Amino acid sequence: MAKRLFLLCASATALACSSAAAAEEGMWTFDNFPIAQANRDLGTNIDQTWLDRVRLASVRIGGASGGLVSREGLILTNEHVASGCVEDLSTQERNFVQTGFTPANRAGELRCPGMTAEVLTDISDVTQRMQAAGRGLSGEAFTRARDAEQARIEAEACGDDRSRRCQVVSLYRGGQFKLYTYRRYSDVRLAFAPEHRASAFGGDLDNFSFPRFAVDAAFVRIYENDRPVATPNHFRWNPAPPRENQPVFLSGSPGATQRLLTQDQLRTVAEVTLPLEQLINSELRGRLIQFAQASEENAFIAGQAISSVENTYKRGYGRQQALIDARFMAARQSAEEDFRRRVAANAELGAEIGDPWRDLSALQGEVRRLYPAYYLLETRAGGGSQLFNWAEDIVRGAQERPKPNADRLPEFGDARLPQVEQRLFAERPSYPTLDEVQLAWWLSKTREILTADDPRIRTLLGNESPEALARRLTSGTRLGDPAVRRQLWEGGLAAVQASDDPLIQFLLRIQEPTRAARSEYEGTVQAPTDRASEALARARFAIYGTSLYPDATGTLRLTYGRVKGWTHQGRTVPYATTFAGLWDRATGAEPFDLAPRLAAARERIPADTVLDVAASTDTIGGSSGSPAVNAAGEIIGANFDSTVLTQRNAYGYDPEVNRSVLVTTAAVTAALQHAYGMNHLLQELGVSGQRPARRR
Structure with missing residues (x-):
C-alpha cells in the first residue's frame, strides 16, 4: 500500500x-x-x-x-x-x-x-515569445495578446501551405509553449x-x-x-x-x-464542472435513445451520437469515482503539501512566483459563477447539432476573417482556416430530425440551468418554446447542402447578413450573449488561471528540473x-x-x-x-x-x-x-x-x- x-x-x-x-x-x-x-x-x-x-x-x-x-x-x-x-x-x-x-x-x-490525417514532423520551442506577449498584462488584454502571438507564430511557420498544419500548444499549463508542425493529409x-x-x-x-x-x-x-x-x-x-x-x-x-490542477481547482471540478456535465449528458442520452426507438430510420441516424454520449457519460462516471475516493484524494493532497513545503524552503523562488496556490484558490468562486453560462452558451452550444456547428463556423468565420490575423478568435487564424473549410465543405449527410432533438434539448437545458429570468434566454428563444424554435430552425435551413455552405462562406459577411436562412439568422442573433460569455470567462477566469499556472510551472522546473511530463493536450x-x-x-x-x-x-x-x-x-x-x-x-x-x-x-x-x-x-x-x-x-x-x-x-x-x- x-x-x-x-x-x-x-x-x-x-x-x-x-x-x-x-x-x-x-x-x-x-x-x-x-x-x-x-x-x-x-x-x-x-x-x-x-x-x-x-x-x-x-x-x-x-x-x-x-x-x-x-x-x-x-x-x-x-x-x-x-x-x-x-x-x-x-x-x-x-x-x-x-x-x-x-x-x-x-x-x-x-x-x-x-x-x-496528420503526421508530426517537427517540434520547436516558442516559450519566450508566448510568455513575453502576455507579460505585464491581465484579464482580457492578456488573453488577446497571447492569442495574437499564437496566430503570428502559426502563420509565420505555415503561411498558406495547406499541406502543413502549425499549432502552438501550451505544455505544463503554460510552463512551456511548443510549435507542433504536422504534415497534413x-x-x-x-x-x-x-x-x-x-x-x-x-x-x-x-x-x-x-x-x-x-x-x-x-x-x-x-x-x-x-x-x-x-x-x-x-x-x-x-x-x-x-x-x-x-x-x-x-x-x-x-x-x-x-494532473497539474491544485486541490482547490480539483474541488471545483468535483463539485461544479463535472456534475453539470454529467447531468447534461445523462439527459441527452435519454432523449437520443427515445428518438432512436421511434423507428428504424431514427436508430440508424442516431447510432453514432448515442455511442458518443454514452462514452462521455461513462468516462465522467469513472472520474467521479476517483474524486470521492478518499485514499486517492489524500495522496494528491499529500503531494501538493510536499510541493508547497519545497517552494517555501526556497526564499528566492518564493519571492519570484508569489503564492499561485492562493491566487488559484481565490479564483474558484468566479469559476463557479461563470462556468455554467460559458459551458452552455459557448463550449456546448448547439448540443452537438451538425447544422448548428456549420452555421456557427459560417457566421463567426464571416465576422472574424476581415480582421487582422492577430485580432481574430484563435480558431479562425490563417493557419487554422484550412481545417475549418475542410469540415465545412465536406459532403456529409445531414439529418434535420436528429438536429431538432439536439437543439431542443440544448435550448431547454440552457433555459433550465440559467433560468428563464436570465436576459440571455430571451435573446436565445425570443417568444418561442425550445421545441418550436428547434423545429423551425432545422426544418427551414438549407445548410445541409454543401454548395449553400460554400456560397455563404465565400460570400463573406455581406452574404451572411443578407441570408434568409433561419439558422444563419439565429446564429447572428445570439453572437452577443455567446461571445460575451466566452469573453468574460476568458478574461475573468482563464487569464489569471494561466498566469498562476505559469508560476507553478516555474516552481516545478526549479525544484524537479525538466525530467517530468506535462498534462495531455491532444499532442x-x-x-x-x-x-x-x-x-x-x-x-x-x-x-x-x-x-x-x-x-x-x-x-x-x-x-x-x-x-x-x-x-x-x-x-x-x-x-x-x-x-x-x-x-x-x-x-x-x-x-x-x-x-x-x-x-x-x-x-x-x-x-x-x-x-x-x-x-x-x-x-x-x-x-x-x-x-x-x-x-x-x-x-x-x-x-x-x-x-x-x-x-x-x-x-x-x-x-x-x-x-x-x-x-x-
Whole structure:
C-alpha cells in the first residue's frame, strides 16, 4: 500500500514527490522522452532513431490516433474512430455499419468526408515569445495578446501551405509553449471496417471494462493527387500475439488530463464542472435513445451520437469515482503539501512566483459563477447539432476573417482556416430530425440551468418554446447542402447578413450573449488561471528540473508499460482474451450477439487466437487507435479502450488498476483472413497466406 500511495503522489503533481514516477506512468512528449529510464524499466534497447521512426509512423486522425502499417499510406486505427466515416458513407439501404465495409480491392476505397490525417514532423520551442506577449498584462488584454502571438507564430511557420498544419500548444499549463508542425493529409479513404457489432460487442455494458471481446479495428488510407501516399516510415505488421509481461509502447494523441490542477481547482471540478456535465449528458442520452426507438430510420441516424454520449457519460462516471475516493484524494493532497513545503524552503523562488496556490484558490468562486453560462452558451452550444456547428463556423468565420490575423478568435487564424473549410465543405449527410432533438434539448437545458429570468434566454428563444424554435430552425435551413455552405462562406459577411436562412439568422442573433460569455470567462477566469499556472510551472522546473511530463493536450505522446492483468478487491483479471471467450460470451441477445460475418467464420478462426489484451500503459481519451508497438518497432495491436477505474487517470496514475485495452494484430489478421476475405490487405501487410498466430 505504501508504494502505491507514493506512486499516486508522484503522478498527482508531475513528480511532486522526492523520486521518479512509476515505470508505466507518463504521457511523454517525443522531444523529452526518457529513453534511458524506459530501457532500464523494461529491459529494452530503444534509441533516438527508434523514437524518430515511431513518431513518423504515428498519425493523428481528428481527435484520435492511428499508425501507418504499409509503404502505401495504409493506417490501422479503431472502428469507433472511423465510425463517423462509416456512417457518412452509409444509407439505410447500404448500411456499412451493419454489414461492414469490405471493398474487393483498393479501387473500392471511399473518401471519408471531412477526415484529415496528420503526421508530426517537427517540434520547436516558442516559450519566450508566448510568455513575453502576455507579460505585464491581465484579464482580457492578456488573453488577446497571447492569442495574437499564437496566430503570428502559426502563420509565420505555415503561411498558406495547406499541406502543413502549425499549432502552438501550451505544455505544463503554460510552463512551456511548443510549435507542433504536422504534415497534413486531407484525402483519407476508408479501406476496411468490420460490422459495428464486431467492434462494439457487449455494447455499453462492456464499454470501459475488461475482459473485452471486440475486434475494434479499421483501416484508412491517405491519398494525394488521387494516388496513395508513399510512406516509407511505417510500422512492420507483426501478427504474433502479445505475451504476458511483454514490454509495449503506445504512440498517440491523448486528449486532456488535469494532473497539474491544485486541490482547490480539483474541488471545483468535483463539485461544479463535472456534475453539470454529467447531468447534461445523462439527459441527452435519454432523449437520443427515445428518438432512436421511434423507428428504424431514427436508430440508424442516431447510432453514432448515442455511442458518443454514452462514452462521455461513462468516462465522467469513472472520474467521479476517483474524486470521492478518499485514499486517492489524500495522496494528491499529500503531494501538493510536499510541493508547497519545497517552494517555501526556497526564499528566492518564493519571492519570484508569489503564492499561485492562493491566487488559484481565490479564483474558484468566479469559476463557479461563470462556468455554467460559458459551458452552455459557448463550449456546448448547439448540443452537438451538425447544422448548428456549420452555421456557427459560417457566421463567426464571416465576422472574424476581415480582421487582422492577430485580432481574430484563435480558431479562425490563417493557419487554422484550412481545417475549418475542410469540415465545412465536406459532403456529409445531414439529418434535420436528429438536429431538432439536439437543439431542443440544448435550448431547454440552457433555459433550465440559467433560468428563464436570465436576459440571455430571451435573446436565445425570443417568444418561442425550445421545441418550436428547434423545429423551425432545422426544418427551414438549407445548410445541409454543401454548395449553400460554400456560397455563404465565400460570400463573406455581406452574404451572411443578407441570408434568409433561419439558422444563419439565429446564429447572428445570439453572437452577443455567446461571445460575451466566452469573453468574460476568458478574461475573468482563464487569464489569471494561466498566469498562476505559469508560476507553478516555474516552481516545478526549479525544484524537479525538466525530467517530468506535462498534462495531455491532444499532442502526440509516447507511453510505455507491460502487457499484464491485475487484481482488484480480490478479483484477478487475466491479461488476455481469445476468440473462444467471444464464442462463449455470445448469447445471441443484444448486446451480446455476434456480428454475422464473425459468426459465419466461427469454425475457421482458431479459438485460441488472442483477441484483446490489457496493458499498464498510461492513456486517456484521444488515445483510441494508438499503435501498440514492441521493442523492435513492430505493431502488435491498437489501443481502443480502458477500464472505468482507469478514468482516474485524468487526475493521477494508479499502477494497480490503470489498464489500457488493446485489440491485437493477431485478432485483426484472423478476422481479415477468415471472416472478411480482405486478402489484398493481408498481402499489403505481408501476412498473406499465413495462419493466424495463436496464444502461447
